[in-house]
Amino acid sequence: MDFFNAPGRNHLFVPGPVNIPDQIIRAMNRNNEDYRSPAIPALTKTLLEDVKKIFKTTIGTPFLIPTTGTGAWESGLTNTLSPGDRIVSFLIGQFSLLWIDQQQRLKFNVDVVESEWGQGAKLDVLESKIASDSAHTIKAICIVHNETATGVTNNLAKVRQILDSYRHPALFIVDGVSSICALDFRMDEWGVDVAITGSQKALSLPTGIGFVVASPKAIEASKTAKSLRVFFDWKDYLKFYQLGTYWPYTPSIHLLYGLRAALDLIFEEGLENVIARHNRLGTATRLAVEAWGLKNCTQKEEWFSDTVTAVVVPSYIDSTEIVRRAWKRYNLSLGLGLNKVAGKVFRIGHLGNLNELQLLGCLAGVEMILKDVGYPVKLGSGVAAASAYLQNNIPMIPSRI
Amino acid sequence: MDFFNAPGRNHLFVPGPVNIPDQIIRAMNRNNEDYRSPAIPALTKTLLEDVKKIFKTTIGTPFLIPTTGTGAWESGLTNTLSPGDRIVSFLIGQFSLLWIDQQQRLKFNVDVVESEWGQGAKLDVLESKIASDSAHTIKAICIVHNETATGVTNNLAKVRQILDSYRHPALFIVDGVSSICALDFRMDEWGVDVAITGSQKALSLPTGIGFVVASPKAIEASKTAKSLRVFFDWKDYLKFYQLGTYWPYTPSIHLLYGLRAALDLIFEEGLENVIARHNRLGTATRLAVEAWGLKNCTQKEEWFSDTVTAVVVPSYIDSTEIVRRAWKRYNLSLGLGLNKVAGKVFRIGHLGNLNELQLLGCLAGVEMILKDVGYPVKLGSGVAAASAYLQNNIPMIPSRI
């Protein structure tokens, strides 16, 4: 299969799946094991406890489902809602669009609040809906914390504040797929009822675990939710949690050991340091985009994403060609523009276990590609802007002697 | 985590997850990749073509879903059936029981045909049901090819023959989780409409791909089936197959490369040789059990399974203690007795990428454990019986110079 090789490393800057640290690759380099031996439950127990820490919850119940983010979405919805339930959902980009499509196909009554792509969720519209819903017909608010297609981060604290202002009991369901473990996310403090992420994002694992964490209120809701579900049903997990064997069906042994390594790395670096590092890399990327004279797809600073930057190209350039050429000429993987912004933006993912020099190599590559496709970029300008910022902000690696 | 280590290799003889060959472990030892680059579709295309070969189908459409066998079951059912549909399903052990539980929770009208555990599906009952169903109220027959809990293999050719005799249009849905790639399975010849397996069984991969292969008739049924589904929906796959990008959501890059290696190994050995090897190991195991004076849980030779043998222990012995001791003293992983046969049987899985000396090491271990727990076994007797057979039947390894 001769099209796979190319000299040197692949520079992986899509917003997922992201680079897997060597420590995790090593941890997964193993044979299968009997998941009914005493070893796997003992390992699982530590994982469930530690996953709660990265969601910043002490009261939530985590489910590590052998699925993707799409499956985790489905598990979050079907366990808490019944067909016909009214939910408010925000359409701000391709991934929220796909989630809404799922919500509709699962026969919920979806009240879609749409924003222009590049803007955040319209929380003022939410407020008015909540304010007028004294009958509590709204059963849930579904919102992506970070829209991966446009690089927009929504203000979740504000959502909670709106719900609380009106003492509204709607479930607060959050897609944290491209945020959790990278952006500041506070499940308990923000009263999130269902929070979702996937293993191939900031946790820096292969695809294969859909993380769903449920608040006590969500667990309660699952007892009466009427959506049909079996594979995604929390009930089976809860039964096996009681038994202490944890798994209703076969988990991936490899991902469990990989997750152990991933959590160890995060705790060793410090979750707050991980989040600060994402902010550093996100800021540096935005400074480079500015230096190139290009526009961030994200329209206001309050929505800037520290995990992905969608860069708008001039109308005479096809962003798809940028992505194609990055891969074919520079062994650099960038994110395509999707749906409404196809051809108009390319995306730089800067999440997961990355460091500053990796990002600067990527930015240097993007500059060359921009020149390749006819954009009059000044080579080195983005790197200069990014490194001027970074040079003042990178800490010494604390664990280094 | 000091309870994981023990000298030497773990002897993994549960009927899944099974041993992963080193070639596959190597193939999966890698970083993530962008699944939207041209490389992954090119790889996927070869996988879809080759997966059809191991199901012995040329007309089927394969779906490689990031899930487990339980999820694959759900995908097979929800894409082809609607709530309320009458299906005939055979209860012959724990896994058929779990599948029936799923069928009921998905609101199908399940006509359960129960056998004593250790017996095969009652196909005579099926025949009478089919014979009397001239109205074609039965929409599907659901049957496990191999019941992993009891080591019983059902006669699928016979099922097809019954349906054909009465020109009955019911869908023929087969759980091949512990059979496909190990037992003789012929999707097209037997007119199977939906066939299912999981990556961690005879394919010898980690858990994480649920394989569902659909006949043209099943694909047709999926267009009108009313069961709600999104993650498991074939429609999204079919759309991306058309686009040539193949994946509606992120697959596990690792499992795709692992599957490529797994298929290469199978084709190098030869699928028929793989099946013959499973027969050889299954026969040897049964001869050992006989030599020990113990009973096979499978009551008749026609149902003997070449992938797992459930061994009945005398009533004064708790089979759970055998499994516990195997792990704790001999680093041997055996299968527990489940549900109705808990405490009464232990299981030796002999599927996947195994050879004769691995099995004989396992059998030697089982003999010692039997003695440990007070059963008057003659040490060496099972090994003698098994190796007398094997010594006459192992071929030279053809690829060896």
Add this chain to the structure above:
Amino acid sequence: MDFFNAPGRNHLFVPGPVNIPDQIIRAMNRNNEDYRSPAIPALTKTLLEDVKKIFKTTIGTPFLIPTTGTGAWESGLTNTLSPGDRIVSFLIGQFSLLWIDQQQRLKFNVDVVESEWGQGAKLDVLESKIASDSAHTIKAICIVHNETATGVTNNLAKVRQILDSYRHPALFIVDGVSSICALDFRMDEWGVDVAITGSQKALSLPTGIGFVVASPKAIEASKTAKSLRVFFDWKDYLKFYQLGTYWPYTPSIHLLYGLRAALDLIFEEGLENVIARHNRLGTATRLAVEAWGLKNCTQKEEWFSDTVTAVVVPSYIDSTEIVRRAWKRYNLSLGLGLNKVAGKVFRIGHLGNLNELQLLGCLAGVEMILKDVGYPVKLGSGVAAASAYLQNNIPMIPSRI
């Protein structure tokens, strides 16, 4: 390269290179690193300290030379001796023969004491030579602890006792290649001056580190030894030990991390438990050989080796065919008979990170091969004898919950 694959695991029972535990394979699964960063010296420091423990020395100085056992031999000799020096060396099999060949080519005056192959070193002859050497013309005694070709273990404590009886100052140089970390070896207690082993033996690593540990007396001797040497010179190591950077030239980063994992495994199991396990497997093997009615090449029990058993075949059988067939038909790697015993013996290596069921699988294989080649073995007899012993002697795995 289609001749490399075969179903299932390779059963590796040559007396080196031996099976590498998964934990070590994982530890070595990594990129290169700068060996001049602070990390590698920090790692090396722990290794040097811990290597001393497995040689049971507190006063010795270890050198981890990027070479094989043959190179380690050369380092041990050239650093302590000068051309023309008289040394007493024992020829008892192929590896002592090769070492003597090296000694002669390095221009030492080698006083060879030869035994019949299958017998131990003639220590009575040593005693008479020492007794009559009041002039101390003998500069060193060179002896293999365990002769890998015949499975003969020499009595090192006795050598020390002879030297002490006559207050003879000869250096005591020991090839512990197939003994250290598997047999009881006591560098300080036995007054060994130079002890040697290789990474691919009981330490269960790949080939590539030659371990040489020098007593203070050997270090002193190195200051005046006139044999030319550069790559193997201890002086360069000692200089870099002083500097705290440890390496005069580039080490294998992989083997350093692998060694760390190997030592961790040994200490977790307990060095005495490791030695006991080797005794258990050696005993079991000898019982099987006896049950088959075959002779151990080792002529007396006092010399029995717990790391390798050389089995004598009847004169009408060519042992080379046994080894060939083991590999080609059973994916079992056995040791050939070498030189004088070529065609007459085959060897079962039972050293390194092995457990009981692995050995029993091997023994079951050997039985079938013996039958293949026309020897009237009773199948199961060796396994029965071995497992009768083992069943009473295997402890529970202490680290297992």
Add this chain to the structure above:
Amino acid sequence: MDFFNAPGRNHLFVPGPVNIPDQIIRAMNRNNEDYRSPAIPALTKTLLEDVKKIFKTTIGTPFLIPTTGTGAWESGLTNTLSPGDRIVSFLIGQFSLLWIDQQQRLKFNVDVVESEWGQGAKLDVLESKIASDSAHTIKAICIVHNETATGVTNNLAKVRQILDSYRHPALFIVDGVSSICALDFRMDEWGVDVAITGSQKALSLPTGIGFVVASPKAIEASKTAKSLRVFFDWKDYLKFYQLGTYWPYTPSIHLLYGLRAALDLIFEEGLENVIARHNRLGTATRLAVEAWGLKNCTQKEEWFSDTVTAVVVPSYIDSTEIVRRAWKRYNLSLGLGLNKVAGKVFRIGHLGNLNELQLLGCLAGVEMILKDVGYPVKLGSGVAAASAYLQNNIPMIPSRI
């Protein structure tokens, strides 16, 4: 061992050991094997043939010795020369110095021709020595192709031309440790008699194979050379080459499989493309250094090295602090200045399986470090200069679809 981890990848830019491509890491991820089975000789045969290709020789005999470059040096010298032999050797930096030290300790009569560090070998001095040596007292010319300490490449074709002009029979012995597989090296065309490299350099493997390739004339010389040697003796290899078993003592199975993968990668990219890529990266690095206003330690363009660049820092900066800070703050491994240039230069290794964006990331890091330590660099300037060149010179990756 908490000082090993740091977020993201380590940026390894020392001139050896270098980055190992994932394909090679995968190939080495395995258990040991019996090196006396038919498989290893079959593999070895392909390796020996293919190693000749990367040395550009059809008449040479390769030896893959389990050692480092230092050991390979020793093997090259001791097999072809006798103590007391007069050899001409060029001292131009730390590695030629160490080699000369070895030559002297091996008791050759070394005629040292010294250059200022940063200059190439004085070939005019060689010419005058050769011209005046009509008695052919000079037995060998020893020269490094590329001095790793200063980044100086010598003109080997010129050496051959001098020897030929005077029909001088001296052996031509070349250290190609940091050149072969990266710089243009032509063993047969240049009449090199002994050429040496190490696995951890341009071949991109771990340390552990010392490659020595001998011309027919060198093989002839080895028959009479009187230097004592055993481990490094070609004779033992030649004997086992005759036998077709290839190995006089245990090789590293892992490195053999790794070498197979390394050679496959080189041939897939094309050796000439590999060399061109090194030229591209070397040129880009030199342009960056120039843009920073710093001096290349290499004094003339004719000696510029495409595998390593030694950068001279202003006298008020300690280059050791640059290296320390690179590792501790940026996870970047740079080469120290050695011996005479300690504190005065730092080195950027740009050899092995690297690509352009990796190099640009490194250069961006160096810029930040230079600013950190007080050098008034314009951030982005080196990257701009390097990428302006690269953007015009990087080809599409030919294997990419």
